[in-house]
Amino acid sequence: MISRQAKYALRALIALSRITPGSAAQTSDIASAEKIPKKFLEQILLRLKNQGMVQSRRGNRGGYALLKPASEITFAQVLRTIDGPIAPLPCLSIIAYARCEDCKDEYTCEIRKVFARVIEPTRQVLERTTIADAAAGRAIDLESLPQMA
Template sequence: MISQKAKYALRALAALARAEGGTPMLIGEIAEQQKIPKKFLEQILLDLKHRGLVMSRRGRDGGYLLLKSPEEITFGEVLRMIDGPIAPLPCLSQTAYRKCDDCLSEEECEIRHVFARVAEATRDVLFSATIADTLSDRHPAVVMLSG
């Protein structure tokens, strides 16, 4: 399950991607449009700014803008930034691998074998779905697991 913070981050990025002509959006505008608590949104946008996804502009025409195109920002990238590793088990993480404490053998672990397929399918979807996909009726293809 993704955190509320990650969900709000994705919604804020989608709002910025929809901004007319790439014009900056004020925190208050995004918060109202997306029904995100303003104080929480401030923290999220600051985090996204530090990670190079958005920039802020001061002044009369100020606000937040995307630093990358919506096609370059994947759901997986954002989830990993906000929530950390995406894998269902620590032994399947690509960024924070850790052997499971109770595991005798990763090669023989039947639980790991099933969740490895889940992790792969999840990553395939999350790293192919972009913020641009939220802008139209296009939706990433649904991955069907065989078996």
Template sequence: MISQKAQYALRALIELAKAPAGEARQIGEIADAQGIPKKFLEQILLDLKHQGIVLSKRGKAGGYLLLRPADNISFGEVLRIVDGPLAPLPCLSRIAYRRCDGCADDSACEIRRVFARVAEASRAVLDAATIADALVDDGMLRRSAGA
């Protein structure tokens, strides 16, 4: 399962993607449109800003906007930023590998072999699905089916 914070991050990015190019959206607008608590959203957008996903603008017409096109921001990237590794087991993580408790040999672990397939399939879908896909009816389903 993904965290509530990750769901909010994805919803905020989808809301930003709906804005006309170059037009910033204020936190209050995003929060109201997506039903996200404003204080929580502030922290999420700050994290996404530090990771180069969004840009903040000051002033009367200020707010947040996407730093990159929506079709260049994948669900997998956002989930890794917010929730950390996507792997279901620590021994399958590409960015935070560690041996599972009680496991003597990764290569002989029967559980790891099955979850390795799950991890690869999940990564493939999440890294292929973009914020832009979420704006298109069944976009993620069509794109995933073709993969």
């Protein structure tokens, strides 16, 4: 399960991608439109700002806007910023690799092999899908799912 924060972050970014370029959206507007607790959203936007995804303008009529184009912000980036590693095991993580202390040999670990197969298609989707895709309703890509009837 992804955290509520991560879901809020994605929704906020999608909302920001829809405002007219050059303008800014205020925390309270996003919060009420997306039903996110305002002060909680503040913290989330702050984290996204520290990661360089959004910019803010302070003071009266301030607000937030995307710093990078929505087509360059991937789901994977957002999830890693908010929730940390995407991988199901530390020994499969890109951003927080750690050896399992109790694992005899990483390269023959059967559990690792199974989860390596699990994480691979997950990464493909999350690293290729951007905020712009989601905002435009381009999230579904049936051609990439040939195994489903």
